[in-house]
Amino acid sequence: MALSLAISPCPNDTFVFDALVHGRVPGAPPVEVTYADVDVTNTAAERGAFDLVKVSYAALPWLLDKYHLLPCGGALGRGCGPLLLGRGDREDLSGATVAVPGDRTTAYLLFRLWSAKRPPARIEVVPFHEIMPAVAAGRYDAGLVIHEARFTYQRYGLTSLVDLGEWWERDTGLPIPLGAILARRGTVDPAAPTEWVRESVRQAWADPAASREYVLAHAQEMELEVVDRHIGLYVNDFTAALGDEGYAAVEALLGRAAAAGLTPQLSNSSAILRNA
Structure with a gap:
């Protein structure tokens, strides 16, 4: 029986999951893949729609009753956080309209934590690949971007506000938790996909050229330098294993969000996350 998997079409996800998707991981079942924006997968996971799914860490408080958190395969690191972009150098967003890539994304949660003591802005959810063109065209005053936008925003005449x-790193000393891989409870024993995903990561690093065609077929930005920089930044040691520092980062993010009333409280969050 095939395993249903939902990931983004971004280079880091296709790079990580190439071996698993294409049947090169020993012992893993066939995989049926859905490619979707993270705002879509966050919502689908709340319905329990997939066996394995990439979601925002910010969405975990709504999902851990249905899913186990896997200790590998996701996106967490340093120097890879979301950027707030604009057409000038305005940091005062009072009365501004800001495009965000999803209301339960880590990017938006970080923005809400950062802006808690600042004048409020109007928020609109926009698919992330549409944000930069829309801000450049003047439809929004600012936009919150992720992924390869970090490397290409200057092409749109935008500045990083x-x-x-x-x-986050300056305030906490911790890496930033962006995207998590979840396994559906009652359907998938999390020990098995943990090993499958780790083997897929190992193969990706051992032979990066093997995934090249697959990665480029789904990448929104086809320029090889951008694709390689994207993978190099978002696929790192935390992808292979969250480790104590990775879990600490997730606990800090969700703890601060709950304390600010932005997400539900996870009681005994350390135990829930590490044994989820």
């Missing part, structure tokens, strides 16, 4: 990952 705030690097929210840099803000």
